[in-house]
Amino acid sequence: MATATGNWTRDTVETRVFGVLRIVTIVLLLIITIFPFYYMVLLSLRPLDRVLQDPGALWVPPSEVSLDSYGSVVAPPSAGGQGFLIFMANSALVAFGTVALTLLVALPGAYAVSRLQFFGRRQISVLFLAVYLFPPILLAVPLFVFFTRIGLRGTLVGLLLVYISQVVAVSIYMLRNYFDTVPVSLEEAAAIDGCSRLGVMWRISLPLAMPAIIANALFIFMIAWNEFLFALLFLIEERDRWTVSLGLSQLAGSIEIPTTVLMAGSVIVTVPIIVVFFASERLLTEGLTAGAEKG
């Protein structure tokens, strides 16, 4: 009985201590995750001279709020701005193109890997995994040479091709996991009713997999929108074709552009991602970790 009481007190102490620690940890984690983004928005709303006078301010008084930085970053270079609208259009073009073309390629592929027995099916999964783990910088060298020689360097088409090849493996992986959870009996029932293989895919499997497809599309969109290395390698000489990420990184290197303007640019780059992320957070986390809980 004495040991039981002893354990009980130790347990109480631990429960109390960790109960407090838990709250402290959650608050600290929230601060470190949110603060950089909060700081970004804060600086983008303050005029530069105020930032230099009082760099430690953690709050912007409503009277000081100014949207000039946003005006300056969006305005075209001819009007003295940074031309972020063009960069955003480029990024949107590349990102939406990557999403559409990757899904077009990956959907049939994922269906095949999930459902059909064909020669080399297992090896293909391993191959794709290897692709995903390969250093991108290793691909950068030959692709740089290749695109230079065939004249695709400096074009958005070349970038698009690279992005598709980079995301198609993980896209097939995510979609396959979902197809695996759709009962085969539904497809068999349709096949018995006289549906062809393509008909089964189109009428049964695709509609059932729609949540996974949407999650996958958003995932690809985020990757393509955020990508930096290949954009830097291929597009750096063509200012008109810069993506937002590339544009922001290039302008961040110059001294003439005020930090507040660049912070407005950062907010503009980040907002689409945050919107997409919160719209799809549940779908995405489930799609990514599907099967992870099996251990």
Added chain:
Amino acid sequence: MSTGTGLGPAPTAPRPDPGSPDRPGRGPGRRTLASSDARAGLALISPTLVIVLAMVIVPIIWTLLLAFQRLRLLNLRSSGLFGEFTLNNFDNVFAAPTFWGALATTLAYSVLGTAGAIGLGLVAALALRRPFRGRGLVRAVMLLPYVAPIVAATFAWSTMLNPQFGVANHWGTRLLGWDEPIAFLSQRSSDISLFGLSIGVPTALLTVIAFEAWRSFPFAFLFLTARLQAVPATLEEAATVDGATLTQRFRYVVLPQLLPTIAVLAVLRFIWTFNNFDDIYLLTGGGAGTEVVAVSVFNALTARGDIGGAAAQALVLAAILAALIGLYLWRFAPREERS
């Protein structure tokens, strides 16, 4: 039923005899379906194969060729696919002290960055384990560092850490008693006095490692949270009944269940951190003792136009990574992975 074959038109493909007694659905009839499945499968996967082949496999093989040639950006258009083969590039790579320095930096960055990300992710997953109001939102917010565009995240960090008008140095000098602002991203090392001892600390390297932990912990958090949800509550209840305290339950019940997930995470994060280019390039540009091999490859390619040298470095990087992963799998792979 037994007369089925006799009635219809003669089938072109060999059809099963439906009347054969041993037909529990696994007879020869499945062969035609199987062969048409095989053809359809190959047809459906082929666009993917073509793209991966053209944009990944062929370039990798090409890197092999490039690494053994003296190729510069200037004479790129005039040179052929197969030039003179030479081992010069590798000689230069191995002879250069900067390469070994970059490799050591890469290893330190990968190991510490991975450990930091998984440690922080584990803490976050455990702290957010019990439900409370708004937990869903907090969990989503935890993922922000991972999904945010890398360029924006690095820019926010480098502004925060700026010695002139960064918020970190502003409050550090006022509240924490720093003597002078710290140039987190451009200072190779600084002396920190601890209990009277002065220790040199690689400032910039530690800063980029901290950034890596911040950026990647959501990934570990996400997977550990998913795994925690699958830990059966009955085990912990039983341990509680037997008198195990909170830390004991974690150490002997929860942690063993998380270890396989942690092992997989360690491999994945290590690989990605080892290959990482963006973070360090954007934060420090590879200066102040933070040049990792990926940044060094990029510089060889763009600044010096040394294609052969860049390819050789990239190959050595990939080979070392493959060797490390192979060693890990051979030494530590606990049990066969279920697919």
